[in-house]
Amino acid sequence: xxxxxxxxxxxxxxxxxxxxxxxxxxxxxxxxxxxxxxxxxxxxxxxxxxxxxxxxxxxxxxxxxxxxxxxxxxxxxxxxxxxxxxxxxxxxxxxxxxxxxxxxxxxxxxxxxxxxxxxxxxxxxxxxxxxxxxxxxxxxxxxxxxxxxxxxxxxxxxxxxxxxxxxxxxxxxxxxxxxxxxxxxxxxxxxxxxxxxxxxxxxxxxxxxxxxxxxxxxxxxxxxxxxxxxxxxxxxxxxxxxxxxxxxxxxxxxxxxxxxxxxxxxxxxxxxxxxxxxxxxxxxxxxxxxxxxxxxxxxxxxxxxxxxxxxxxxxxxxxxxxxxxxxxxxxxxxxxxxxxxxxxxxxxxxxxxxxxxxxxxxxxxxxxxxxxxxxxxxxxxxxxxxxxxxxxxxxxxxxxxxxxxxxxxxxxxxxxxxxxxxxxxxxxxxxxxxxxxxxxxxxxxxxxxxxxxxxxxxxxxxxxxxxxxxxxxxxxxxxxxxxxx
Numbered sequence: 027x028x029x030x031x032x033x034x035x036x037x038x039x040x041x042x043x044x045x046x047x048x049x050x051x052x053x054x055x056x057x058x059x060x061x062x063x064x065x066x067x068x069x070x071x072x073x074x075x076x077x078x079x080x081x082x083x084x085x086x087x088x089x090x091x092x093x094x095x096x097x098x099x100x101x102x103x104x105x106x107x108x109x110x111x112x113x114x115x116x117x118x119x120x121x122x123x124x125x126x127x128x129x130x131x132x133x134x135x136x137x138x139x140x141x142x143x144x145x146x147x148x149x150x151x152x153x154x155x156x157x158x159x160x161x162x163x164x165x166x167x168x169x170x171x172x173x174x175x176x177x178x179x180x181x182x183x184x185x186x187x188x189x190x191x192x193x194x195x196x197x198x199x200x201x202x203x204x205x206x207x208x209x210x211x212x213x214x215x216x217x218x219x220x221x222x223x224x225x226x227x228x229x230x231x232x233x234x235x236x237x238x239x240x241x242x243x244x245x246x247x248x249x250x251x252x253x254x255x256x257x258x259x260x261x262x263x264x265x266x267x268x269x270x271x272x273x274x275x276x277x278x279x280x281x282x283x284x285x286x287x288x289x290x291x292x293x294x295x296x297x298x299x300x301x302x303x304x305x306x307x308x309x310x311x312x313x314x315x316x317x318x319x320x321x322x323x324x325x326x327x328x329x330x331x332x333x334x335x336x337x338x339x340x341x342x343x344x345x346x347x348x349x350x351x352x353x354x355x356x357x358x359x360x361x362x363x364x365x366x367x368x369x370x371x372x373x374x375x376x377x378x379x380x381x382x383x384x385x386x387x388x389x390x391x392x393x394x395x396x397x398x399x400x401x402x403x404x405x406x407x408x409x410x411x412x413x414x415x416x417x418x419x420x421x422x423x424x425x426x427x428x429x430x431x432x433x434x435x436x437x438x439x440x441x442x443x444x445x446x447x448x449x450x451x452x453x454x455x456x457x458x459x460x461x462x463x464x465x466x467x468x469x470x471x472x473x474x475x476x477x478x479x480x481x482x483x484x485x486x487x488x489x490x491x492x493x494x495x496x497x498x499x500x501x502x503x504x505x506x507x508x509x510x511x
Contacts, residue, residue, distance in 0.1 A: 181335025
C-alpha cells in the first residue's frame with residue numbers, strides 16, 4: 027500500500043485552517059456577504075515543518091478583522107481548544123503569522139535544575155570560551171575574548187552574581203597558562219575573592235579589597251591598555267592576537283560598581299570597555315545597586331552583554347537589560363540575558379571552592395599556600411614546645427639561636443604573635459608567654475602526649491640531686507637559666 031504523505035499533509039493543514047475559521051465565525055469576527063452568501067474569509071499561505079504549521083496571513087485580505095483582534099490571547103485559547111489542545115500563537119512582525127503545533131497538548135519545556143555544579147566536563151575546549159550555564163535549549167557559552175568581552179551583570183545580594191564571576195575566572199584559569207590569561211579583581215565586599223583566588227598565578231596584580239587599591243588597580247589596567255596600544259602600533263598590527271608573541275587576555279573584574287559611580291574610576295572603566303578589545307582587555311562589571319545613577323547610559327552603552335539576576339524592581343531590570351523581567355526571577359543562580367539573538371533564562375553554574383569539582387578545580391589552578399611561618403620561626407616554636415615546655419622564653423631562645431635571629435627581633439616577634447593570639451598573654455609581668463595550639467599547628471610541630479597549649483609552667487631552672495637532675499618549674503621570667511647544685 028502506497029501512502030501519499032503530501033496529500034495527508036494537505037488534509038492536516040486544511041483541517042487546522044477550517045478550525046481557525048470556524049472559531050472566527052463563532053466569535054462573530056467575520057462579516058457576512060448579503061448577496062453572495064457566506065462570510066468574507068481571510069487568506070493565508072501555509073508553511074509546514076516537522077513541529078508546526080505556519081499560516082502567513084495576507085495583510086490585504088484579513089476579512090476586516092483588526093490587527094489587534096488577532097493578538098487576543100483569549101482567541102488563541104479558543105483555537106487551542108478547537109484544535110484538540112494544540113498550542114497556538116500569533117506572531118506580529120512584518121506581518122501576522124499563526125503558529126500551530128502539530129502535536130496535541132505539546133508539553134512545556136522542563137524547569138531548569140535549581141543547581142548546576144561547575145564540573146570539568148562542562149568547560150568548553152575553545153580558547154577563552156566559558157560555559158555560563160544551561161538554558162532550556164542546552165548549554166550557554168560566553169566568548170570572553172570577543173563577542174562577550176564587556177559584560178554588565180547585576181542583581182540582589184545572594185542572587186548568584188559573584189558565583190558566576192568565580193565560575194568564569196576558574197574556567198579561564200583552568201584552560202590557560204598565566205602567559206595566556208591574566209585577571210585583575212576588585213573585591214570591595216572583601217569576602218568573595220579570598221583563598222584560593224588570592225593564590226592564582228594568573229593574577230595581574232594583588233586583589234584590591236579596598237576603594238583606594240581598587241582605583242589604583244583600575245588605573246593600572248588602563249596604563250597596561252595604553253602600553254599594549256603602543257606596542258601594537260610599533261608592530262603595525264590592529265589586533266592583539268596578530269602579534270608574534272600575543273599578549274595574555276587580561277580580564278578586569280569589578281564586583282561592585284556602585285562605589286565608583288560618577289567618579290574618575292568609572293570613566294576609566296568606560297574607556298577600557300570602549301577601547302580594550304583590540305588590545306586583549308576584557309571587562310566584567312557587577313553591582314547590587316543597578317540604578318541609573320550607578321549604571322548611566324555611557325556605561326550601559328559600552329557594556330554590550332548584560333546578565334541580570336533577580337532584581338528588586340522592574341526599574342532595576344530595565345537598567346541592566348533595557349527591559350523588565352529580572353524582577354520575576356525566583357531563585358539563586360537563575361539569570362535573564364539576551365544572547366545569540368534570543369532572550370534566555372539561564373541557570374548559571376554553581377561553584378563551591380571547598381567541595382566537589384569546584385574545590386578540586388580551584389586548588390588545581392592556584393599555587394600552594396605560602397607557609398604562615400618562616401623556617402626559623404618554625405624552629406623557634408618547636409624548641410619552645412619540646413625543650414621549654416611550651417614557654418616562649420626570649421633569653422633562652424636568643425641563646426639557642428644566636429647568629430640566626432637577634433634578641434630584638436625575637437622580642438618583636440613575640441609581641442606580634444601575642445597580638446594575633448598565637449602566644450598567650452602573661453597573667454603577671456614575670457610570667458612567660460606560652461605557645462598556643464594554633465601556633466603549633468601553623469608551625470607544623472608534632473605535639474607531645476598530653477600537651478595543653480594554654481597551660482603548663484615554664485622551666486626556670488635545674489636542680490641536681492644525688493641520683494638525677496630534674497627540672498624546676500614555675501612562673502618566673504628570667505632570661506637566663508640557673509643551675510642549682
